[in-house]
Amino acid sequence: MKIAILGTRGIPNHYGGFEQFAEFFAVYLAEKGHEVYCYNSHDHKFQEKTFHGVHIIHQYDPEYKLGTFGQFIYDYNCIRDARKRNFDIILQLGYTSNSIWFFLLPKKPIIITNMDGIEWKRSKYNKAVQQFLKFAERLAAMSSDYLVSDSLGIQKFLERRYGKKSTYIAYGAYPFSNPDPSILTEYGVEAGGYNMIMARFEPENNFQLVLDGVVESGETTPILVVGNHQTKYGAYLKNRYAQYPYIRFMGGIYNLSHLNNLRYHCNLYFHGHSVGGTNPSLLEAMASQALIAAHDNDFNKGVLQENAFFFSTPKEVVHILKTAKKSDTLHFIKNNYEAIVTQFNWSKINGEYLQLFEACMAKGKP
Template sequence: MPEGPAVNTTPPSSARRSVNILGCRGVPAAHGGFETFAARLAPYLVKHGWDVTVYCQEDVAPGADMAMHDDNWQGVHRRHIPIARTGPVGTISFDLKATRDVLSRPGVDLVLGYNTAVFAALNRIKRRKVVMNMDGIEWKRAKWSAAAKAWFYLNERAGSYLSQVAIADHPSISDHLRSVSGIKSVVIPYGADLIIGADARLLEPLGVVPNRYFVSIARIEPENSILEIVEAFSLKPRNAKLVVLGKLEDGNAYHQRVKAAASAEVDFPGAIYDADRLAALRFYTLAYMHGHQVGGTNPSLVEALGAGNPVIAHNNRFNLWTAGEGQFYFSTVAECAVHMEHLLANPDAADTARAAARARYARDFEWDKVLGQYRMLLADVADGAPVKPAY
């Protein structure tokens, strides 16, 4: 058989602008929002003349070869770090090894998330340029233990002080960082794809009809208001469906409460990762249900705006800024139910909300705009130019 094209595994040189991306599991995306973001940003920067390295966590069995190795993906230099431990301990080990390795490489260090921000002390000792995305207010999430909250609290402050430039994905996150650390951050939101069409046949296995169902796409946990959304929908027959995506566990007491509150019109198909099916679910929904109470520019909400979804969201500063005017907000089960009934009975109201969602998306959340802001920021840091911390 003919040989395939040669794979360039040579690390970036110092001749051009360089960036090293740490803090995510790697590219292409297979896990969460930061991986999706890195899979967008890294090739984008390559196309604009940058040398880009992404550190990738490679889960291996105990006793496997633990040597780091390199390859190339879409012009991006990937540095693979084998990790034989799972869970948070494995992630911390990966982040520490990546931080130690990057100290000898050229370029700006872009750290996605502050979960192990204390390690950035090593970068700053070496006088490296560190840009850190400060993510959400992780230590306020109810799901974490007291020890985990203390760890996140410590690292949020460490990230604020150790990064040369802190990025907030939401103005309220920027305000929070200023209030607790006194630092000024650069606000760059998350991005999403524009969805202007989808295959309705992909809905058939789920038994839903276009514009006659609501959808929730989130982890099923208290701070995402899943119980309240299910209770609101289940107050009476709707002649419609509520589709709740997410993994349900038999041993989880909250999950059992959610299931017990559901009427026969609520479906729990589990977690769905197929991109085309998710696009169809978003595109044809009557409204996207967003119960998140804590966080910044939540990727799932931004994706709903990109799909032109009417939004029924928990009433808080994070969601109000992201979804913007023309959407629907609730603080109680009763308010949530009122908004559902209103959209079911008023197609014109849904159309108005769809137009508002698309306008909000176009204003701040198109990928080209978001990635362009990152490119300009990283170029300023690489060149030693002053960075303006404002939105």
């Protein structure tokens, strides 16, 4: 098959969950003998034309000048280029800024869209943007040939709201079991002597809720705050907690070996995501054998089941910090690791996507 992947900033991953999936899945497809193309922003750090057998197509992305609006132009450029290439399948990852161009998508390829989370519920968006995202979600749901949901909750939502069936395929992670504590010296911490939270700097990821709990607890154990904080919200948080030296803003860390070791050796890993489906960083924390404290919502509970501590207020964060002991909860870690091995491993996830592609090719466009 000749396959295109649209909707990310490109591979190898230097940004987030969809980029991580695109990197692993594109390479997997190429290894299986398929002709794979991944669209990258023109200013992506990787400027070669191929990546482990995957063809890279750079397209102009003015996000660096125009902010979020630039993504609409980038997606337009990608879709316009895709019209020239005679693909069999186009996989769209998300819909936020590409759905308005649905009428420009080439007619021959099968269009498969991973619908991501319920984007219009994100608190960072004002009412007008939320209304647009509802509109974009409907466009993507109704114009795609086939849909993918990354959680059972999203699958039910799409069927209830749009009457559209979707295939449930979660994200994946690679099991991690070869820790190297020497890596910790680069970050000024010792095994078991720090906590951690990692996410994009957005309000719905509950950095403030967790860090307020850390402050209220009176605990001075370092907490590593991982993510690109060069944003307006990041500046707000850094200013809010400037007087607490044990709250350490580390910036984005994209070296997977380093991240795995940081998660493995931390005392508590806080996962604050409250919107979306199966979150990649949560799966990676499970795969890294971290003890997890997660925001109390259906998406997180659907993945973790009962194998984590859950919080929804700063006081609950305080309680977790004062009472949680890793030695008493090894069964949480073991159960989560087993879930990665049996349910959420990348080999299984990649295989499920490939099976979907083959089934869609056999059925053709609906």
